[in-house]
Amino acid sequence: MTDMPQRPRRNFYGRLKGKTLKKSQRGYLDADLAGLSPGAVSWEENPERRPLDVAALFSGRPLWLEIGFGGGEHMVHQAQQNPDRGIIGAEPYINGVAMLLGKIRRAGVDNVAVYPGDARDLMDVLPEASVARAFLLYPDPWPKTRHHRRRFVTAEHLEPLARAMKPGAIFRVATDIGDYVRQTLEEVPRCGFDWLAERPSDWQKPWDDWIPTRYEQKAIREERTPHYLTFRRH
Numbered sequence: 001m002t003d004m005p006q007r008p009r010r011n012f013y014g015r016l017k018g019k020t021l022k023k024s025q026r027g028y029l030d031a032d033l034a035g036l037s038p039g040a041v042s043w044e045e046n047p048e049r050r051p052l053d054v055a056a057l058f059s060g061r062p063l064w065l066e067i068g069f070g071g072g073e074h075m076v077h078q079a080q081q082n083p084d085r086g087i088i089g090a091e092p093y094i095n096g097v098a099m100l101l102g103k104i105r106r107a108g109v110d111n112v113a114v115y116p117g118d119a120r121d122l123m124d125v126l127p128e129a130s131v132a133r134a135f136l137l138y139p140d141p142w143p144k145t146r147h148h149r150r151r152f153v154t155a156e157h158l159e160p161l162a163r164a165m166k167p168g169a170i171f172r173v174a175t176d177i178g179d180y181v182r183q184t185l186e187e188v189p190r191c192g193f194d195w196l197a198e199r200p201s202d203w204q205k206p207w208d209d210w211i212p213t214r215y216e217q218k219a220i221r222e223e224r225t226p227h228y229l230t231f232r233r234h
Contacts (some may be wrong), residue, residue, distance in 0.1 A: 007043040025095075025099070026098070028101035028102055028105065029094070029097070029098055033097070033114065036101075036112065036113055036114040037114070037115070038122070039057065039125075040052075041125055051125055051127045052126060052127070054126065054130050057113060058113075061084055062084075062086070062132040063087075063126075063130055063132055064082075064085050064087045064088070064132060064134070064135070065088050065089075065119075065131050065134045065135070066087060067136045067152065068090065068119065068136070068137070069100060069137075070091070070138065071099040071214055072104070073211055073212075073213050074210075074213055075089045075100065076103045077209075077211040078135075079112050083109075083111055085111060086111050086112070087112050088113045088114075089114055089115070090118065091114075091115075091116065092116065092118055094116060097114065097116045100114065101114070119152075120157060123160040123163075124160065129163075129166045129167065131164045131169055132165075132170075134169070134170075134171045136152055136171070136172070137173075137215075138176065138213060138216060138219070139153075139175065143179075148183065153173070153180070153187045153188060154187060158187060158191035159191050162191050162192040162193065166233065167233055167234065168232060168233060169232070169233045170232055170233075171188070171230075171232070172228070172229070172230055172231075173228075173231070175226070175229075176219035176224040177224070188229075188231050192234045193233055193234065194234065196230045196231065196232055202228075202230070203227050203228055203230075204227070204228070205228065207228060207230070
């Protein structure tokens with residue numbers, strides 16, 4: 001009998017649930033979430049870690065990935081602006097998932113899939129060189145030094161992402177935490193990416209297709225400076 005892969009110990013995110021969900025949000029989870037599944041991602045559903053059929057999922061459209069979509073503003077915006085792309089979002093915080101589902105209903109987009117869990121479980125089952133663009137927007141900063149290993153921008157997380165991304169694919173990182181910028185610029189290039197900035201405005205100004213998220217608005221209110229970092233897969 002072949003030994004099954006062992007689920008690794010993982011935790012780069014914080015809480016999984018916040019305040020009590022509204023009745024409408026519980027309804028979105030019950031009615032919509034299963035139909036937006038990208039396929040068998042979790043270790044319980046897919047202990048063999050079989051790759052997803054992403055070509056069938058989005059009818060051959062190029063695949064984008066959002067790692068931790070928060071309340072879903074950016075993901076839905078990109079889906080609306082890019083109907084010729086398919087976007088998978090991963091988010092373990094169930095309140096954020098419920099917020100996204102409401103936005104998907106209101107926007108009427110049909111080129112999205114939602115995994116309510118750890119993005120690394122998803123990256124385990126994404127085919128090699130299948131992702132054309134990835135987003136990491138205002139991730140949990142884990143400010144204490146002893147928790148920096150939980151940040152997404154470490155080799156443990158970036159190497160699986162690099163494996164899943166196509167050569168030439170774009171990886172965008174937005175953060176308002178100066179030390180997170182430092183670690184991102186140190187670690188991401190070590191894992192197969194080039195930083196594309198040529199002048200200060202390349203990281204000081206948001207991307208042309210950007211929509212401010214609630215996390216960014218909070219950062220600006222609290223007088224923290226957003227940074228917009230763009231990388232390209234070798």
